[in-house]
Amino acid sequence: MTRWKPSDIPDLTGQRVIVTGANCGLGLETARELARAKAHVVLACRSIDRANTAIADIRANLPEASLEAVALDLASLASVASFVEAMHANGAPIHRLINNAGVMGPPFSTTAEGYELQFGVNHLGHFALTGGLLPLLLQAEQPRVVNIASIAHKTGRLRLDNVRGEGRYSRWGMYAQSKLANLLFTFELDRKATSAGSDLLCIAAHPGVSQTELPRHNALIRLLSPLGTQSSARGAEPTLRAATAPDVQGGEYYGPAGFNEYWGHAVRTTARPQAHDRASAAALWELSERATGVGFNFS
Numbered sequence: 001m002t003r004w005k006p007s008d009i010p011d012l013t014g015q016r017v018i019v020t021g022a023n024c025g026l027g028l029e030t031a032r033e034l035a036r037a038k039a040h041v042v043l044a045c046r047s048i049d050r051a052n053t054a055i056a057d058i059r060a061n062l063p064e065a066s067l068e069a070v071a072l073d074l075a076s077l078a079s080v081a082s083f084v085e086a087m088h089a090n091g092a093p094i095h096r097l098i099n100n101a102g103v104m105g106p107p108f109s110t111t112a113e114g115y116e117l118q119f120g121v122n123h124l125g126h127f128a129l130t131g132g133l134l135p136l137l138l139q140a141e142q143p144r145v146v147n148i149a150s151i152a153h154k155t156g157r158l159r160l161d162n163v164r165g166e167g168r169y170s171r172w173g174m175y176a177q178s179k180l181a182n183l184l185f186t187f188e189l190d191r192k193a194t195s196a197g198s199d200l201l202c203i204a205a206h207p208g209v210s211q212t213e214l215p216r217h218n219a220l221i222r223l224l225s226p227l228g229t230q231s232s233a234r235g236a237e238p239t240l241r242a243a244t245a246p247d248v249q250g251g252e253y254y255g256p257a258g259f260n261e262y263w264g265h266a267v268r269t270t271a272r273p274q275a276h277d278r279a280s281a282a283a284l285w286e287l288s289e290r291a292t293g294v295g296f297n298f299s
Helices: 027-036 048-059 077-089 118-140 151-155 170-194 220-229 237-246 278-292
Strands: 016-020 042-047 067-071 094-098 146-149 202-205 253-256 266-267
Touching: 016 027, 016 118, 027 042, 027 048, 027 067, 027 094, 027 237, 042 048, 042 170, 048 067, 048 146, 067 077, 077 253, 094 118, 118 146, 118 253, 118 278, 146 220, 146 237, 151 170, 170 202, 202 237, 237 253, 237 266
Parallel strands: 016 042, 016 094, 042 067, 094 146, 146 202, 202 253
Antiparallel strands: 253 266
């Protein structure tokens, strides 16, 4: 079978795409390739200055790229609501929402609403963002939501009694839980879209072990990273395939083809069975709606 590559991305002229955390690493490379395919790309970033630097980087080789920087801090539901309001004020349909931004292994801290930072940013912020943007997604032809997970989900345990980091704090345990939550959310959203008769596709992807700013809170990982990882550009390929390939189906999961899914070209892969557990997904969904005040209306 022919390997998928970024040059296989179809022409995206006229499509509006949002990439969270697009100022560096995987998000930047994702935005770059989508812009190369002539999509209008919204770089949704906590720092507008860094987003504008990323835009300059992309336009250095793609001077005609259609790019826009809009502030979004996923650790603040007020910021998420402001971003959603700005997108609705624009009124343009959204063809692709790529929930890429994330934090990994920080010292204990919380979101503005008091949730443990990794669960709050990696899951709750993107849950609220997706729900808020759903009407604009449903206006587009064959829209897609792509959530970025991790091989770390394989060690994750869903502990919904510990989403504020109460008690003993394990930064890596909370990270793994947040990545498991990304997958539970993806597959549940896809089931809801299918049940509603919507053509919205909900897909997950993971980058393997890639060179990004994500491990900035761990000096050892930063030191060893260049020795056993792939580039951010290669790490972005599963995301790009999930977001653009014509043969992608809702509820699929993409990652690298190599050893333990650490690196390699983008292929369809499988999540651990816990990521498909419907009872866990329903409990997570209920908590997420309560925590964010955001619902999903497919009508």
